[in-house]
Amino acid sequence: MQFTSDQRLDDGVLERAFTLGEIPGILWTPGSASAPAPLILLGLPPLGLRTMYPRLAARARRAAADGFAAATVELPGSGDRPRWAAAEEARADLRRAMEAGEPVSDEIIDALVLPLVDKAVPESQAALDALLSLPEIGGPAGYSGGLISIGIRLAVVEPRIVAAGLFAGSFVPRTMFEEARQVTIPLHVLLQWDDEGNDRQAALDLFDAFGSKEKTLHANMGGHTGVPQFAADDAADFFARHLT
């Protein structure tokens, strides 16, 4: 892990770009911390780090204000990272189906999401290895947002992640429902009730499937990108309960 640049934001938060092998990422740490900070790993949708930067930085600043470090790494096939043919094909199939107003088939969803999960999860774990070895970062770690299937897999396979805030706003392969049953960590699930690109009933079924004893669903109005500010506050309260 190599830091490639750093800047101090106006609220004192230290923002550092890094690369982990070929993978670019960003780490935000609180301006003043007397002890190693717990970490929130911020998940990404497959839109690229650059596109998502403003929203990520806002969430990271909020995390830092609560005493947490936050970090994110570019997804495979996003941003400047090399594309791979099968993923590009699946994206094209998705676009075609949506433009034609057709239902998106399970085959398209599987081809789109499953290889991405398979690649992204070990990368997230490698990022955890590197981040948690920094003296300014302690544990435990939480996972927040991004592609929900990556969050589900991480919650199952990665014991250092003790709580997850998930956004039920993307296509979920049927096999992920089985993995969801194996999740036992506390979950905070956000659902935009009238999300134009999301199947509400599937999101409710997924929430029902999670094996966690503590799981909370917060549904709000406002479309996919219309998550209200108070929902971010509730999510921050969730991490404050479980990471401190």
Next chain:
Amino acid sequence: MQFTSDQRLDDGVLERAFTLGEIPGILWTPGSASAPAPLILLGLPPLGLRTMYPRLAARARRAAADGFAAATVELPGSGDRPRWAAAEEARADLRRAMEAGEPVSDEIIDALVLPLVDKAVPESQAALDALLSLPEIGGPAGYSGGLISIGIRLAVVEPRIVAAGLFAGSFVPRTMFEEARQVTIPLHVLLQWDDEGNDRQAALDLFDAFGSKEKTLHANMGGHTGVPQFAADDAADFFARHLT
């Protein structure tokens, strides 16, 4: 409105019992308040004020800590208030159906809930008249908990109530879904996902029906009486946003 007793609780909150005509009630006001406090009207289930007192007092203390007054009035036919024959019959029908493991018919639900709503709502409005005329209470007012159908009707007919926290945990007559569409104030709806006495799908349909632009559903695990402490905190944040 006549105060019949008062006591100062250990956190400085002033708790006063009152009667409004024949109706008993309780008012809690913050220990120290520099300005008239906004009011949260605490709704009741048909279990009686005495049974519900511990939970009500806890919610009232939390409201007082946030700078709000809180008050509640006994429902018609509950506690020491006179029963009426039709309601007793409907309760007996409900008990019979539930003990037999039969579905509770729309007729039973209507007979149980609609007359109660018709009686309780004007009483709640009379309580608002009296409470809001006290110098230590200002506005606006919120409504919290209790029988959800009473909350729905109040939200529609009572303009002094500007926000409502509702508990989707009771039988809802079909006609209330139509009233729900007329609700426009901000809503915070609590649902216990595995509530043994509640139809989850009906609760989700009801949430969907509300006409409010700002409405939030918080679903948690734990059965009807298992609402977690953090859910109470989220509800308190909701009122803090809308009553201050």
